[in-house]
Amino acid sequence: MSQVLHTPPPTATDPAETPAQLAARYGLAVSGARPSLPEYVHQLWARRHFITAFATAKLTSQYSQAKLGQVWQVMTPLLNAAVYYFIFGVLLQTKKNVPDYIPFLVTGVFIWTFTQSSIMAGTRAISSNLGLVRALHFPRAALPISFCLQQLQQLLFSMAALVVILLCFGVPISISWLLAIPALVLQFTFNAGVSMILARLGARTPDIAQLMPFILRTWMYVSGVMWSIDKLTKNDNLPHLVTVALKLNPAAVYIDLMRFALIDSFHAHQLPPHVWAAATGWALLAGVGGFIYFWKAEETYGRG
Incomplete structure (x- = not known):
């Protein structure tokens, strides 16, 4: 006796059924679909x-090919500070009427370098890691955040040299140094937010990475890294809006907070009004806004 195997006839599909309805009926999901915002935070x-x-x-591999290795983590910002001291402090005499100018300058250079390097690394976070993005499934915000964390780790190495410089120039250890911790937390949040914004833009238009050095260089010059914004804005030559913009410039706010925390000759009257509120506001605006902006394009990274 032969046995005949009968397969059930295929289920008829409704011609009017949309692809989404068909996928839902069979329990299918879109590969790489953007998760909800709370789920995205949980995945991170x-x-x-x-x-x-x-x-x-x-961070470890950054200077692996150099003979001095990780020493360059400290030497690079110190050499930048030396160049700026010669040009601005000696030739242009911006050190006049600025107490503790070398600690003032080195603090500004170190803190600015943290923001500059975080943003530059964030701009290339997606476009320079397409192989990783296409090979593995993970929340893409992990890349710009990890690059900002790398720059924070490098800053912490540099802070050891900064402490030595402060002590060598007679700046005493003070309880106010503890203010550096919340200031760095706020700056890291701001840097990460801006990095995520530029990571999304850089993923779509890689040429932005070529433009960023010019934008960042201009931003540095108006952020009081080498000169005192307080001294400049005391004159009545500047329009009021320019004065407000200089004082509320986020890079200048975080630099001033660190100078206020670390240098005893940098007094509270040199800070813009409500400086902690401004620092917190910039951190929340960039951090939360940048995170949401980046998340909204999550499913597009690595495609095309």
Whole structure:
């Protein structure tokens, strides 16, 4: 007796059924679809160890080909500070009427370098890591955040040299140094937010990375890295809006907060009004806004 196997006839589909309805009926989901914002935050937190390990690995490999190795983490901002001191402090005499000018300058250079390097690395976070983005499934915000964390780690190495400079120039250890911790937390949040904004823009238009050095150089010159905004704005030659813009410039706000925390000759009257409110506001605006802006394009990264 032969046995005949009968397969059930295929289920008829409704011609009017949309692809979305058909996928829902069979329990299918879009590959790489953007998760909800709370789920996205949860996924990032679940990969926090990957973020820190990736940042540390990048930092370790950054100067692996140089003979001095990790010494360049400290030497690079110090050499920049030396160049700025010669040009602005000696030739242009901006050090006049600025107490503790070398600690003032070195603090500004170190803190500015943190913002500059974070933004530059964030701009290329997606476009320079397409192989990783296309090979693995993970929340893409982990990349710009890890690059900002890498720059924070590098800043902390540099801070050891900064402390030595402060002590050598007679700046005493003070309880106010603890204010550097919340100032750095706010600056890191701001840097990460701006980096995520530029990471999304850079993923779509890689040429932005070529433009950023010119924008950042201009931003540095108006941020009081080498000169005192307080001294400049005391004159009545500047329009009021320019004075307000200079004082509320986020880079200048974070630099001034660190100078106020670390240098005893940098007094509160040199800070813009409500400086902590301004620092917090910039951090929330850039951090939250940048995160949401980046998340909205999550499913587009690495495609095309």
